[in-house]
Amino acid sequence: MLRAEMSALTGLLERRGVIDRGEWLIRLEREAEKLSADYERRFPRVTATETGLTLDKRSLPWMKGGTVTGANDGNGWCGGHG
Secondary structure, eight states: OHHHHHHHHHHHHHHTTSSOHHHHHHHHHHHHHHHHHHHHHHSTTEEEETTEEEEOGGGHHHHTTOOOTTOOOSSSOOTTTO
């Protein structure tokens, strides 16, 4: 649902001249890179790519309920329990 909402909103903003498509795409890419870095920090060996999340096989222990030092930031982010 969020994807549909964002597509509708950005389409409206672009058609009305509020945002420029090129600037929007640059900003979107920057935010995606930040999100990927967040995932990598919170979930070691997990990276966000254009096709989805990529998991290194070495990440399996925490995915099965193990712990990762520093993986919980107090907001519910914890390997295997997220």
